[in-house]
Amino acid sequence: MVLRCQVEVLYFAKSAEIAGIRSETISVPQEIKALQLWNEIEARHPGLADVRNQVIFAVRQEYVELGDQVLQLRSGDEIAIIPPISGG
């Protein structure tokens, strides 16, 4: 059985425009590779396919690339979709 949890997904800049929302709570496996997590998010918002090669996650405010790294998630965790940055 796959244990699941409720995480808060935050969208910024172009990803927020594509998703049409700034945040949502979704149910995901507690143990999931970063890339699989992206695929679950992209399934909810297919338009995000346009930016998948440009974005990075921030999981609990730490950067994680969309790769094979296994994330251990807990309910309430914050996962931000970070498009290329342009501060300064």
Add this chain to the structure above:
Amino acid sequence: LLISSREGLKEVEESAKEIIKFTTEKLSIDEASQLVISPLCGAVSLFVGTTRNNFEGKKVISLEYEAYLPMAENEIRKICSDIRQKWPVRHIAVFHRLGLVPVSEASIIIAVSSAHRAASLQAVSYAIDTLKAKVPIWKKEMYEESSSSWKRNKECFWTTSD
């Protein structure tokens, strides 16, 4: 901070300050400078980033910034502690403007004080380069012909500029 003692006026070791501010209000260079000035320091170095009115021939009419606030602040704190590992600086202030910013106004001010100028000059340069690479802040340019574009810093650490 000054206190009286039997020896007369004696300087208290003031603790190092880091002031990080995100605001939709106009940034004040004077305020940033005053915050880092210290009687122990002979130098205040400042970087002021301002908004340009053109991009690749297109006229920029306004710019809008947004940030992932708690993380942006944490990332700037990491930059401050990196700076303290590298250079003997006293105080650091980083202001970033958010929301709509008219052309020619400051979007960022970084102010650093140090006993001697080399440390604060290098620290300011490191701070803006690292901020552009790592801090989750976004800028959207709105052009005259009612189009717009989210920008990408060439320093952004996970993308290669094309």
